[in-house]
Amino acid sequence: MGTRLRNLRNKLKSTKMSEGKKISERGRLTDAQILLIQKYYGLAIRRNTSVVEIPKSIWAIYFHKLSTDAKPQHGLCPMGSDSWCGFNKSLASGEKYIHKYSLT
Numbered sequence: 001m002g003t004r005l006r007n008l009r010n011k012l013k014s015t016k017m018s019e020g021k022k023i024s025e026r027g028r029l030t031d032a033q034i035l036l037i038q039k040y041y042g043l044a045i046r047r048n049t050s051v052v053e054i055p056k057s058i059w060a061i062y063f064h065k066l067s068t069d070a071k072p073q074h075g076l077c078p079m080g081s082d083s084w085c086g087f088n089k090s091l092a093s094g095e096k097y098i099h100k101y102s103l104t
Contacts, residue, residue, distance in 0.1 A: 002038040005029060037065065060085075069099050 012023045023029050044057035060076035064085060067073045077085035081092040090097035 001041050002034050005034045005037065006031075009034070033065075037061065067099055072099070 009024055009029045014022070016022060017028075021028065040061045041058060044061060045054055048054045048057055056076060060078070063073040063075070064077050064087075067087065072087055074085055074087045077083060077088050079088050079092070081089055083089045083092070087097045087099075
């Protein structure tokens with residue numbers, strides 16, 4: 001996963017996105033973001049023993065990363081106060097959640 005994302009970023013590094021920013025700028029597909037995505041995908045595979053649950057967990061990561069304050073997409077993220085998803089964790093505790101960055 002990490003290699004494919006780095007190759008994609010390198011292929012598109014000079015291309016400006018729709019809002020005029022490059023793909024590797026802050027809050028986008030940086031090395032740190034690639035490492036996080038790679039880590040989360042590995043965890044999704046290792047934590048699930050069911051072949052049916054692995055794709056669901058991977059899609060949860062994808063939509064979690066695409067979420068913004070204007071369009072939260074946490075429907076596939078685990079619910080509850082012990083969730084890795086800060087948005088769903090804040091729903092369980094009744095606190096307000098603000099998305100730090102978005103890839104879009």
